[in-house]
Amino acid sequence: MSENRTAMLTKLADLDAEQAKAVNAGGTYMERHHRRGKLLARERIELLLDEGAPFLELMTLAGWGSSFPVGGSTVTGIGVVSGVECMIVAHDPTVKGGTINPVSMRKTGRAMQIAEENHLPVITLVESGGADLPHQKDIFIPAGRGFRDLTRASARKQPTIALVFGNSTAGGAYIPGMSDYIVMVDKGAKVFLGGPPLVKMATGEVSDDEELGGAEMHATTSGLADFLAVDERDAIRIGRRIVARLNVTKRGVTAPRQAREASYAEPLLDPEGLLDVIPTDLKEPFDPREVILRMVDGPSEGNEVAFDEFKPLYGPSLVTGWARIHGRPVGILANAQGILFSKEAQKATQFIQLANASDTPLLFLHNTTGYMVGKEYEQGGIIKHGAMMVNAVSNSTVPSISILIGASYGAGNYGMNGRAYDPRFLFTWPNAKSAVMGPQQLAGVMDIVARAAAASKGIAFDEEAGAATRQFVEQMIEEQSLPYFLSGMVYDDGVIDPRDTRTILGICLSVIENQPIEGNLNFGVFRM
Structure with a gap:
């Protein structure tokens, strides 16, 4: 094992x-x-x-x-x-x-x-x-x-x-x-x-x-x-x-969609293998395709490939593409290496627009530490590119589902359609964590600020007290990042077994079809 x-x-x-x-x-x-x-x-x-x-x-x-x-x-x-x-x-x-x-x-x-x-x-x-x-x-x-x-x-x-x-x-x-x-x-x-x-x-x-x-x-x-x-x-x-006797009909089901849903293949890879894919340390990267191919339908008539990847060579730390789950079409955005760079944000923005143009629901698989920081990236426009992605997520009208499969920190949570952006459903895997930033990073930032405050007053920084504060903050943020804490606050719709994800997605995508699925191409002003 x-x-x-x-x-x-x-x-x-x-x-x-x-x-x-x-x-x-x-x-x-x-x-x-x-x-x-x-x-x-x-x-x-x-x-x-x-x-x-x-x-x-x-x-x-x-x-x-x-x-x-x-x-x-x-x-x-x-x-x-x-x-x-x-x-x-x-x-x-x-x-x-x-x-x-x-x-x-x-x-x-x-x-x-x-x-x-x-x-x-x-x-x-x-x-x-x-x-x-x-x-x-x-x-x-x-x-x-x-x-x-x-x-x-x-x-x-x-x-x-x-x-x-x-x-x-x-x-x-x-x-x-x-x-x-x-x-x-x-x-x-x-x-x-x-x-x-x-x-x-x-x-x-x-x-x-x-x-x-x-x-x-x-x-x-x-x-x-x-x-x-x-x-x-x-x-x-x-x-x-x-x-x-309610005479309920599904408003989002069309004849072509029904035909596709009538027959579908099971995933190429066994969902049981999801337990082997996710590392114990969230800092360790993994290939989200290993997750996707255990969730989506396998190839079948009318569905030649299980996952039709979009822009695979551009912005590689975000994987995007088209698939079907229980016969239902879906566009997928999945974090690969954790960090979102400008190319990833631009790629996501275009992909979200395309999903809205084709009235296709979206699935966000979170494993991100947020948008990249640093002089090079600030000068390269990471703020405006991240804002484009958040703009697209905010104004997208196709139904979306979010699943926290790993980390979901900072503005990366927003860009990947976190709870604040009203996805139709949001679930969490038991290994996931979500907060403003990681415990060590947050405690470290507070330590730097405290040292700067002491220096500005011309007093010595209390190393012992600082170490105790860092330890306390790290422990507190770690506890508040855990899925049970988030679920207790009703910040998700449930903590789920990864192996049940495909079944749960099938139910949710079926439920979504009770309303018309209509995309929107009016995204407001993109700061280019």
Whole structure:
């Protein structure tokens, strides 16, 4: 077994352990939930999906490293329901009653953004006690945006469905209230703005759960419920029936594209080999073609080469070219030697323009330390050339996907379409790192600045204190560069096993086709 494979397998074992924290976040409450005859959030999702359909869970590690449970008391992801790709948001009632905290808000906000950009129906599996009140100051305003997102989705003819299994109280009552379709479980769902204790305190009125907000009352009296389910499985059955009648069509699929997708070859190189390709030290270069050929379709009729490289002799530290993944065309930009020079930036700019001209989605594979610095490169125009690349990325309108397969530092992260540039999806491999710059470089810059400050004041630089500061800064930046930290901040859509990348890309490229794929050639002013 290679050293690279051993190191990656160790990271993947660690990733499994971290993701298990989200799956088991409910602890002993999970068994209590079962004893009440109720399904867990992921069990509800499994029953909702078509038989054998995959579920692309997103942002599993949201909240990692914070004071909140990993996963943010919600499960989000994309799955096929009655033949339709849907965004699914499921409250986890075993984690503090499914209450909404700041992590939950960031996670569901990102899920709604993905649903909007890809015109996905949204199915919310509701069982939530509303706001986590001790943190109300951090969620009050974002929660209002969540309600707004639901109503705007409806206005876009992007269907929203709420399956209510349990409590949906206070602000949580507006989740079903603002959905297009509402299914409530009899004797289970409880939807009210204020529960019996609050009502009694506020008005003196005495009432019980059922007459105040029970499913039968809402189905027969208030009219809030469109369907009354006999139990949780019946609610899921009704939800599937609703989706089947939505008359959803993919807006980005053309006849030629469908023909290409009908038949494709598996990759030339085995995806299993990805574990051997990536070095343990991110400073060690590797050939991104070894990665690309393990992701993209192999040669087949109508697809003569697996990867049709563009400008292979120009700007060699950025590899660009055309390929197909599960029959779907894609343009790929992949960092080779880590550093982006002027030629690489110019090459990327032209390639992004060409992808927009041909309405072809883009895939960015990050392994960059950023744009080259130094007198020679500044005089050669690295700023204006880097700005051209960032301009092209910023104004490109074809859907894009970014995957951090190695380093992603500084403005290189921006030029390679990092999270700030709104790629449709962004995933991270467990070996990747991302920050303003590497830990040693950042600590070194701070050390130089501190020495210069001491010299300007005419005082001696404290070497011992300086060494301690460098060590502290390096450790802090190293920790904040790790994929779990970034995922915990919801700066990616998930940390993934490299071997799953092709499958995940296939799902994402299919999801993207729910919207028209239209490029843009209006890029504003390029500083030449």
